[in-house]
Amino acid sequence: MKGIVFFGAGNISQSIIIGLINNGFEKKDISFIDRNPLNNKIIKKMGIKPIDIRQLTKNNHHIILAVKPKDAIQACNEIALINNKPNLISVVAGIQIKTIKSAFKAPTIVRAMPITSSAYNKGITAIYGNPGSKDLMNYSKKVFDKVGISLFLKKENEIDNFTGLIGSGPAYFFHILKVYEKRVLQLSNGDKKLTNKIISTFLDGVSASVKDNVGFDEAIKKIASKKGTTEAGINSLISNNVLELFEKGILSAIKRSKEISDEY
Ligand SMILES: NC(=O)c1ccc[n+]([C@@H]2O[C@H](COP(=O)([O-])OP(=O)(O)OC[C@H]3O[C@@H](n4cnc5c(N)ncnc54)[C@H](OP(=O)(O)O)[C@@H]3O)[C@@H](O)[C@H]2O)c1
Incomplete structure (x- = not known):
């Protein structure tokens, strides 16, 4: 499992990163992009390095999109300027795959809904992907199983039920x-x-x-x-x-x- 970039490094990213580090995920395989100085400080203190968005050109990494829903389209547009075929795992509540997809030319997208208990290895993460994203779904499962348990959902709209029930x-x-x-x-x-x-x-x-x-x-x-x-x-x-x-x-x-x- 190589190269996860957290795009947005606030509450949920920090919980997942703490869980991953505590469960043996190599710090050198995690990086982040975030504009918020306080979140930058917190993540750097964990020994995780920020990267410049221009480093997203090669496709040797997976991006976890973890910005607020209001910032998600803008974040996708920024990523698309550098990489139009990203492997992107969105944890953004409420924003559908088709909406995220429209920002890119040929993306692979999976949605995941984690919870902050991931920091304590008690994560419960729902994962959904369209047919064609099987590899990324399996990769996501491996990552989120490291910080707790995860399950695949059959329909995208089940994420809303999961968010209201487990995410919140x-x-x-x-x-x-x-x-x-x-x-x-x-x-x-x-x-x-x-x-x-x-x-x-x-x-x-x-x-x-x-x-x-x-x-x-x-x-x-x-x-x-x-x-x-x-x-x-x-x-x-x-x-x-x-x-x-x-x-x-x-x-x-x-x-x-x-x-x-x-x-x-
Ligand atoms: N918190 C949870 O328990 C939880 C659980 C499941 C899913 N989620 C989902 O995860 C997402 C993130 O939630 P959160 O609570 O972690 O939010 P958060 O604490 O606000 O973190 C988001 C971070 O992304 C940064 N950001 C936004 N747009 C950016 C951009 N274009 N370039 C660089 N950095 C950018 C924000 O900076 P600024 O502060 O400057 O805006 C902030 O530091 C949400 O969509 C939410 O639905 C959250």
């Missing part, structure tokens, strides 16, 4: 965890380190049950007893439609991902 997913849980943080902080006399340790151990335990294939209802049954505290908590969550509202939030994210596709 960690943020929903961080949002919910704010309730835990507030209350655990009180129990631990404001000790932030202890609070984080309690919450991460708690989540590890939940994750271990899922890994153990314990069904969710079965797992709840093991904790709740008739007229006990858990039952009171769960009943309150049910009567307040918390699950429906949570799903509504996910559906809003999926809707937004589809809207972005229509905007570009």
